[in-house]
Amino acid sequence: MSTYSGVASAWFLRFGAARRATLRLVCFPHAGGGASVFRQWADLVPESIEVIGVQYPGRQNRYGEPVIDDMTVLVDEVVAAVNRELAGPVAFFGHSMGAVVAFEVARRLRGGAPVAVRRLFASAGPAPSARRSLGVHLRDDDGVVAYLRELGGGGAELLENPDIRELTLPMVRGDLRLIETYRYASGEPLTCPVTAIVGDRDHTFTTADARHWVVHTSAGLDVHSLPGGHFYLDDQADRLVPLLVERLLSC
Template sequence: MDDNHPWFRKFHPNADAPVRLVCFPHAGGAATFYFPVSRALGPAVEVLAVQYPGRQDRRAERCVDDLRELAGLIVAELRPWCDRPLALFGHSMGATVAYEVARRLERDGTPPIGLFASGRRAPSINGDESVHLRDDQGIVQALRELSGTDSAVLVDEEMLTMVLPAVRGDYRAVETYRHGGGPELTRPICVLVGDSDPVTSLAEARAWDGHTTAGCRVEVFPGGHFFLRAQAEGVHRAILRHLGEWSAGDPPARFVTAQA
């Protein structure tokens, strides 16, 4: 398998790691967002960070603005990496992409051992967002409100010109997504959410319970939509704890909410 694969970044390769964690970025995000996670979890966990088309070194490629199409493309590239236990982690838009990837892997007969859904409401709950229809300044304002983009980028017109097409495409993908029904996951889900997240309520986070038959745990952290930056240490502990449980096959409680 190619360590320089266009779809995946391995910042800290470890061929002997017993489990892989595939990480899916938020809208407008890139694989480098997960560099700190890769560093913190190694060498016990090998992190594969997904690089969507249309950003950084893939900037010249078409941004995929249909979430199901994006999930299908990722699954086709991910199959060779399913030779050892695999878990999925997605933040915001990435949580929904990871969920759709997990469903496809299950249909293929290679299910992940579990799914981490961070900062995103359950797929069955539709929102009324229309950020992708705003003008450029409207999209920039949305990015400022969530504090997920480097402030230096938001005031650099040249940088904005480069990143806004991917941001708009990602918002279109996640805002037009609708859950299609069908079989749900047979593997556990861990939901991570900030206690003051303006776009994901605790009730919406708990609704992920309806998307698995194997148990759902909600971990609540102090902070807003990008709580996982300020609460990185606690997030990393939670990931390692759940990966250990899932790898061992310990049955989770049907539904648990925990305050980090």
Template sequence: MSVSPADDGLWCRRFHPAPDAPHRLVCFPHAGGSASYYLPVAAALSPGVDVVALQYPGRQDRRAEPLLDDIGTLADRVHEALRGWDDRPLTFFGHSMGALVAFEVARRFERDGRGPTRLFASGRRAPSRYRDEKVHLRDDDGIIAEVKSMSGTDDRLLGDDELIRMILPALRGDYRAVETYRAEPGATVACPVSAVVGDDDPKTTVDEARDWERHTTGGFDLTVLPGGHFYLNDRAADVLKLLGDHIVAHSAPQSA
């Protein structure tokens, strides 16, 4: 793993650094997720793409740090951490909670005049589509049951009481962040948005994903793949092709 000399290594992880790549992909984890979820993406796309995976506080090697349980605050911190990483075209990919964080970070970059080339919003309802969910208010067993129902966490981990107790604070904090998030009325990004959703996702219907079109003044497209909330675990090749096709079309020339 490598980090930029300008980065302290807390937020931005590069598992397969590609310093000469013409394009950079920034990956935003789901609730309870960590940067390492995107290690296979970095392995698959390097050296043609420099993949940066974000590590939020409160998990893995940042477990002792205070959680950020507010999407706006988290986006502010990520925006700050990513300063200096825009020396080449950027694409944002966020899954579930990560899609909301990526949307808010893209808005902050665009205020600076240097937004991403595209935002991939995976497995998440449009920012204006709300459900009255209160998972973060459940007891520990209730949160564990919710995570199991999403099929995004290894059952061996969920069966290990010590390990699950370690990740529960991050899960609860992330669910609180997502469930209390309210987008500003009329919030949009200027970059195109690609929404990607599983056809059997209990957390996001196709119609709820399609409403991302209301949150961009750029282009929009929707891809529906077989699967549930973590469709991308089984459809990785399809997701990588979507990313690769976009990145090839929007890459800067290779440096000499």
């Protein structure tokens, strides 16, 4: 059963008690995604690792809250929640938009924070310094849906339902605005290793793209490919999570 960290926390969704955990894997969803996408991962990790999903406002249990469509504001909020509610060693996993959010949060947590970021997993997301906006958030509703359909994944199928489309499209558009208006500001690289993961049929993020993450870490980059497209993780949890665990246990 899912519980929230801290007192009535909305930012971090925990899956199980994880009383023996010595490291926390904090997972940042893609644009339009929610923390529940990582629910099954808790059954695939050892007792020493706790899986925590970051829940952005405007979806799932936070549906009634305004969507945050500015990267700086979102990072400010997540960093405050981390400092308030987490401690000890952590690793960040971010998928697509979530990879950049995780990176920016990790940058802000260097030195003096109650947590120590041991590794960043960047999944299906271009390096911050190499991002290019397609202007999808400026398209009409049909244009946004068409783009999501190209990416694939279960979320695109749900948007074929008119009722679901009406409820969720504003949230999706807000997330797209957040990542497409994001501008990387140069700074010191992370001091933790980065692992970049691609789907071998993802035309938006190839192994060549993944190698650009090397400029954002002083501790080394490794790149891995798994079968699938942009949302390879939907079908590859039984291969992806052991990869994450192996890298975490080697930290």
